Amino acid sequence: MSTNQKSSVLIVDDEEMVITSVRAYLEIESEFEVHGFTSPEEAAKYLEENLVDIAVSDYLMPRMSGIQFLHRARELQPEASRVLLTGHADKQSAIQAINQVGLYQYVEKPWENEQLLLIIQNGIERAKLLRDLRAKVSELDTAHSSLKNVQKRLLQAFL
């Protein structure tokens, strides 16, 4: 899996116009790398090989719903934050998303750019912190097991 220096945002919407608008806004207001997909299947394929910090998905899409896509995103990259960007006037989908895919945020269309940017910034930070945490935990595990080894050798040396 390749890692990027720049923070990476993945956006999935079957409407090309939404991707174009969000990309244009993020390009003018941030340094994030934006990867847009009109097909959730292709976006999931991208996630198999590329690390992202946040995945923003539409809800109603042909073939694969936003919930199904974010579910897959959670399996592939659990630390990446998941955001549902939806125009569907149905709170049921929001509740379902929060419960099923561990949603970070739910944004309604038409969206407010500033609000979306803030959510994306915080979501990226959250993902980076989670990854750092995981790295630290694994460092701790390694340190713990090497300490255990030292302790074992010390005991063997003295007993």
Place this chain on the structure above:
Amino acid sequence: MSQPDPLQASNEMEALRAQVEQLAAQLSEEYKMASIGRLLAGIVHEINSPIGSILSNNQVIVRALERVEQALAGGDPASLAKAKGLVGTCRSLAAVDKIACERIAEVVRGLKTFARVESADLRKVNLNEQIQNTLKLTHGEFKNRITVETDLGELPPVECHANMLNQVFLNILVNAGQAIEGHGKITVRTRREGDRVHIAISDTGPGIRPEDRPKIFAQGFTTKPVGVGTGLGLSISKKIVEETHGGSLDFESEPGAGTTFHIRVPIEQGRQAAGQPPGGRT
């Protein structure tokens, strides 16, 4: 005991008949609004994306223009190159805005075909266009699970009450969508058949059970749960097609092989065939 006055009884009958007609018209109108209401979530979804895009693009264009201004004031080659890039961004966003506005206009056009005030008037319309407008309203509701295929043949202008026929198309399309569990396909086919046009709407749903078939056009009959079906749609549709337009509405259905509704309407409304809208003109 006095004898009943025949004149008074006849007047009462007349008043009752007028009342029934008025209620029938009201029912038909309310049903039409209810069908639009059922599609509302999908319609809202359809227009929210383009509105979101336009709002966002507007903000980006204003910011980009500010930066272009700054770059032009700077005047150095690097700033000018940057300004050129921003002009390109604005141009592509303007193109997106155009598509977004067209999308909203299409949905509004679809809604307008139902809200026409001159509904009682006969007009010559292109039924293929009307069907496409109606499909715009179901697009949002269907798009995540149903593919809609159209095979629209060449049709002459058809003299009809367009908004009423649209109500029939919408009703049958919504029924077809509800019949399909999970993923499926709806096919709309139009052809000229002599002095009539034939519209066939097929779905890949489970089909209508043989025991339900004789009842499906009966007022109040529904197999849908409370709150989903009113049992009015097909009875109103049949009245619109047959009584108002002198056409025919029937169906064929095989369990497991889906259902096809056949709507046939005359191209010209002769004096004999042209009926009144259900409930009369109100």
